[in-house]
Amino acid sequence: MITIGVPAEGKDEPRIGVTPESVKRLTKNGAEVLISSGAGLRSHFSDEQYKEAGAKIAKSDAEAVKAADIVLTVRRPDISLAKSMKKGALLIGMLEPFGDPKGLDALAKTGVNLFAMELMPRITRAQVMDVLSSQSNLAGYKAVVDAAATFGRALPMMMTAAGTVPAAKVFIMGAGVAGLQAIATARRLGAIVTATDVRPAAKEQVESLGAKFVAVEDDEFKEAETAGGYAKEMSAAYKKKQADLISDHVKNQDIIVTTALIPGRPAPVLLTKAQVESMKPGSVIVDMAVERGGNVEVAKPGEIAEHKGVTIMGKFNLPGEVPVNASSLYAKNLVSFIEVMLDKEKGDLALDWEDEVIKGTAIAKDGGIVNEMIAGNLKSG
Amino acid sequence: MITIGVPAEGKDEPRIGVTPESVKRLTKNGAEVLISSGAGLRSHFSDEQYKEAGAKIAKSDAEAVKAADIVLTVRRPDISLAKSMKKGALLIGMLEPFGDPKGLDALAKTGVNLFAMELMPRITRAQVMDVLSSQSNLAGYKAVVDAAATFGRALPMMMTAAGTVPAAKVFIMGAGVAGLQAIATARRLGAIVTATDVRPAAKEQVESLGAKFVAVEDDEFKEAETAGGYAKEMSAAYKKKQADLISDHVKNQDIIVTTALIPGRPAPVLLTKAQVESMKPGSVIVDMAVERGGNVEVAKPGEIAEHKGVTIMGKFNLPGEVPVNASSLYAKNLVSFIEVMLDKEKGDLALDWEDEVIKGTAIAKDGGIVNEMIAGNLKSG
Numbered sequence: 001m002i003t004i005g006v007p008a009e010g011k012d013e014p015r016i017g018v019t020p021e022s023v024k025r026l027t028k029n030g031a032e033v034l035i036s037s038g039a040g041l042r043s044h045f046s047d048e049q050y051k052e053a054g055a056k057i058a059k060s061d062a063e064a065v066k067a068a069d070i071v072l073t074v075r076r077p078d079i080s081l082a083k084s085m086k087k088g089a090l091l092i093g094m095l096e097p098f099g100d101p102k103g104l105d106a107l108a109k110t111g112v113n114l115f116a117m118e119l120m121p122r123i124t125r126a127q128v129m130d131v132l133s134s135q136s137n138l139a140g141y142k143a144v145v146d147a148a149a150t151f152g153r154a155l156p157m158m159m160t161a162a163g164t165v166p167a168a169k170v171f172i173m174g175a176g177v178a179g180l181q182a183i184a185t186a187r188r189l190g191a192i193v194t195a196t197d198v199r200p201a202a203k204e205q206v207e208s209l210g211a212k213f214v215a216v217e218d219d220e221f222k223e224a225e226t227a228g229g230y231a232k233e234m235s236a237a238y239k240k241k242q243a244d245l246i247s248d249h250v251k252n253q254d255i256i257v258t259t260a261l262i263p264g265r266p267a268p269v270l271l272t273k274a275q276v277e278s279m280k281p282g283s284v285i286v287d288m289a290v291e292r293g294g295n296v297e298v299a300k301p302g303e304i305a306e307h308k309g310v311t312i313m314g315k316f317n318l319p320g321e322v323p324v325n326a327s328s329l330y331a332k333n334l335v336s337f338i339e340v341m342l343d344k345e346k347g348d349l350a351l352d353w354e355d356e357v358i359k360g361t362a363i364a365k366d367g368g369i370v371n372e373m374i375a376g377n378l379k380s381g
Numbered sequence: 382m383i384t385i386g387v388p389a390e391g392k393d394e395p396r397i398g399v400t401p402e403s404v405k406r407l408t409k410n411g412a413e414v415l416i417s418s419g420a421g422l423r424s425h426f427s428d429e430q431y432k433e434a435g436a437k438i439a440k441s442d443a444e445a446v447k448a449a450d451i452v453l454t455v456r457r458p459d460i461s462l463a464k465s466m467k468k469g470a471l472l473i474g475m476l477e478p479f480g481d482p483k484g485l486d487a488l489a490k491t492g493v494n495l496f497a498m499e500l501m502p503r504i505t506r507a508q509v510m511d512v513l514s515s516q517s518n519l520a521g522y523k524a525v526v527d528a529a530a531t532f533g534r535a536l537p538m539m540m541t542a543a544g545t546v547p548a549a550k551v552f553i554m555g556a557g558v559a560g561l562q563a564i565a566t567a568r569r570l571g572a573i574v575t576a577t578d579v580r581p582a583a584k585e586q587v588e589s590l591g592a593k594f595v596a597v598e599d600d601e602f603k604e605a606e607t608a609g610g611y612a613k614e615m616s617a618a619y620k621k622k623q624a625d626l627i628s629d630h631v632k633n634q635d636i637i638v639t640t641a642l643i644p645g646r647p648a649p650v651l652l653t654k655a656q657v658e659s660m661k662p663g664s665v666i667v668d669m670a671v672e673r674g675g676n677v678e679v680a681k682p683g684e685i686a687e688h689k690g691v692t693i694m695g696k697f698n699l700p701g702e703v704p705v706n707a708s709s710l711y712a713k714n715l716v717s718f719i720e721v722m723l724d725k726e727k728g729d730l731a732l733d734w735e736d737e738v739i740k741g742t743a744i745a746k747d748g749g750i751v752n753e754m755i756a757g758n759l760k761s762g
Binding site: 014043044046127128129130133134137138141142145146148149151152153154156158160161162163165181185188189190280281282309321322323324325328329330332333336 | 395424425427508509510511514515518519522523526527529530532533534535537539541542543544546562566569570571661662663690702703704705706709710711713714717
């Protein structure tokens with residue numbers, strides 16, 4: 001039998017790593033779950049609900065984690081939490097593997113084994129554990145709902161006795177998980193939706209959601225489109241033509257949502273200051289990459305800023321603004337991952353360190369960093 | 382030829398009574414339009430756009446109105462504005478005919494003729510001038526978008542690799558213009574939508590939008606339903622059964638939007654404190670009647686309040702939060718009304734005081750109140 005401890009998150013993080021539903025699944029697997037009192041409240045899960053589901057309530061974070069074999073967090077915790085844990089216990093969370101390498105090294109040195117859920121391999125088997133997908137999906141929804149709530153016009157076309165309200169034009173830059181949900185949400189709300197992506201193969205997905213793909217569709221594009229995936233780097237000439245097309249397109253949009261992230265690197269700039277200034281006053285931009293440097297040149301991290309009449313929303317933690325769903329999906333991701341670590345019959349921990357999902361997410365073991373990229377960052381930084 | 386003056390609105394009112402589009406229509410009718418500099422900015426209409434459309438820009442509100450035959454406002458203006466106007470000129474706006482009768486009387490005594498757009502008769506011919514409809518429609522949209530942006534969960538059902546996000550339950554109380562648009566918007570966003578109304582005849586409209594009508598459907602209801610309209614007062618026994626049904630229904634809802642207004646009287650209470658407390662923590666209520674006393678017992682006028690974990694949004698002026706569309710439709714309503722007042726050939730004012738739309742909206746003429754209900758309010762207050 002194993003013990004799972006869940007401390008409260010910091011003040012900027014409303015999500016939590018277990019829900020009453022996930023507690024049930026964990027206890028069914030023979031685990032005992034101990035959660036810090038009140039830790040679920042910002043996701044609207046009460047101590048009573050956790051208790052009914054079979055969890056025990058701890059009086060403090062330290063009490064919740066001290067005997068735990070596994071500790072579940074949303075964010076990378078303070079080092080004091082790791083120091084309250086047993087040596088060799090597992091700390092699983094979104095540990096920001098590419099941020100603050102020294103802090104991560106210090107965390108590793110406590111002897112706690114660290115797993116960063118962001119590093120989950122993108123293989124079929126691991127889809128149920130893919131926190132980037134589960135959280136990005138909700139973030140893409142929230143980005144468009146936020147934009148709609150801020151925009152000074154309605155999104156759908158409305159036919160009224162006094163005349164017709166025209167539909168708003170929404171442009172989604174980057175058609176990954178967040179971008180696709182943003183497209184779907186803007187379409188639901190009745191907007192005229194276009195999208196773009198550096199992968200020509202994204203065209204089909206964009207169109208399947210009823211949006212128009214914006215790209216220079218020359219021979220080079222068509223070749224890359226059928227080749228599929230991330231493979232092909234487009235020519236400089238193509239990139240120039242595409243950039244001009246985007247600039248032309250941007251100035252006629254009412255709402256733009258940017259979603260481009262590159263793992264382990266700063267976010268690419270998708271909208272320059274000049275492009276922002278080409279938009280009509282009253283337009284709204286949501287920069288979903290603002291925590292990683294931002295896709296929009298004039299975005300202000302963590303703020304809702306205005307630049308020459310254009311509102312640029314640079315909120316941190318959009319999934320945290322739909323915490324009930326975000327916690328629920330995240331907790332399911334975690335349970336699926338924990339089930340990989342268990343000996344199903346005995347209910348004990350039985351980690352196969354060569355298993356792709358364990359190897360992929362493990363960043364520290366027995367006091368040292370085991371992830372090569374992070375180890376590299378440590379040396380260079 | 383007539384002159385139309387448009388002053389800037391007060392700081393709480395982002396809407397404006399003319400748009401570049403409406404200026405074109407007014408000038409085509411032979412009118413000269415004078416708008417106070419910057420008056421359209423909060424609806425994203427610039428002085429340049431007004432000038433291009435054929436308007437002149439005035440340096441001040443007093444300058445905009447002093448020679449005007451008609452002055453267009455959104456809200457009831459300060460008495461100083463009326464004093465800057467010519468005697469016998471027309472002031473047309475949403476003058477709150479049932480608020481502050483003494484203030485209205487003082488406004489009337491300036492000798493300006495007052496027309497309250499809220500009093501537009503609800504006849505087929507006047508639909509294009511119906512400001513309550515045009516503004517309520519947008520308010521109903523914004524109420525649901527605001528609720529979605531505040532709610533800690535997504536509205537649509539989402540099927541993801543980590544599991545299914547369930548659709549939210551949205552209940553719309555009152556199926557007038559605002560309520561019907563709220564239903565349509567919540568449906569667009571993928572929520573499970575129910576609605577109720579004191580008029581059994583509303584059932585058909587609610588169902589045509591894909592929502593379920595919540596009512597005790599006994600023989601009395603069925604009779605009233607086919608009788609149609611506002612006519613039938615339901616029995617006390619029916620009302621009790623219906624109230625119990627609503628109470629039962631309310632506790633399972635995630636989002637409730639209340640929209641009930643009675644012209645000239647305080648808004649009816651639709652949700653008691655106990656009913657609010659029966660809802661799950663994290664639920665969201667939008668009280669659209671908060672400016673008229675509110676439909677929700679614990680709503681705070683002008684505020685976003687929390688009551689035992691339930692968020693109650695009591696924002697003033699929801700149409701003002703989609704000012705571009707709201708101004709555009711309002712301006713169209715006004716132009717249609719002004720066209721009734723014009724001699725089309727000469728382009729001069731030619732008011733037929735017996736015309737139903739003029740008689741219905743006129744509240745003061747030649748220094749005195751002419752609307753009987755307001756005159757009555759003055760005597761009793």
